[in-house]
Amino acid sequence: MLSVNELEKLEKKALHQRKMNDLGDTTPIGEKIFSIIESVYSAYVLLYPLQTKRVAGFTRKQGDLLQVFVNTSFNNSFQNFAAAHELYHLIDFKEKDEDKFIVCDNKDIDENMDETSTMVDELKANYFAAAFLMPRSVIVERFSKMITSHFAVEDVILEILKIQYEYEIPFKTILKRLLETKMVSQAQYEKLVSYDTRVVEFCRMLDETMCAKVKNLECQSRRKYHTLNVPKLAIDAYRSSIISVAKLESIIGDYDKTLEDFQVVRPIIKPIVFDLSDFGAGEVEEGANED
DSSP: OOOHHHHHHHHHHHHHHHHHTTOOSSOOOGGGHHHHHHHTTOOEEEEEOOSOSSOOEEEEEETTEEEEEEETTSBHHHHHHHHHHHHHHHHHHHHHTOOEEEEEOTTTSOTTOOTTOSOHHHHHHHHHHHHHHSOHHHHHHHHTTTOOTTOOHHHHHHHHHHHHHHHOOOHHHHHHHHHHTTSSOHHHHHHHHGGGGGHHHHHTTSOHHHHHHHHHHTSBOOOOEETTOHHHHHHHHHHTTSSOHHHHHHHHHTTTOOGGGGTOOOOOOOOOOOOOGGGTOSOOOTTOOOO
């Protein structure tokens, strides 16, 4: 378990990263976390849906090469949280100037920030992710007048969903932030967390746009993306005669692309016909002596 002092340092670290990179003290980040990792932190981003959920993401630093991967088989709000989690590792590697490769599973990356984890670095990454995506001041401002000892559960859940709509983060992350800021007691938290599986049901009480957005956050994007735009690189290699059309189709197929997407026409391969009749090498006539 992290101490109060360690949590406060993580809050300050997250806010410092926001301010230092002109991301705003309270500005929603959400899905923009991926482009922020690319443009602000100069790292390559790889998004791909794995068949397994045993790997949620990874971060690699090798010299000047920085890479962040997120498994898009998870729902969209979790992907945003996972990216912010990996960003903590990326910042940590850069600050320590050490080459390292760390793979995180769905137990390491926990939007509920489960403190039963034995890995301190993973706990820190989870708290940083929550603080970076959901600044404490927003929680205090939005809930200070709403939360009382006799709060209406429905009203609190709907306010959480509104924040989910704006900040594009998991329901449980917002709820845990309420507990951390003492907006709710442990008993109230336990009561509210049981509604996590009923998010779609409650979002129907919101307007159509909000409801659609929250539902989308609960779905998998299964997005396939690489900063380097691998399909385009493959197309360039094909046009330079470095790879065959078969190899090209294999590569771009992994990103759900076709030759038509890049206006590439499959070459027509015509059989080579040799006419050797002028050399006396035509077909042997029936009944002729072949000796």
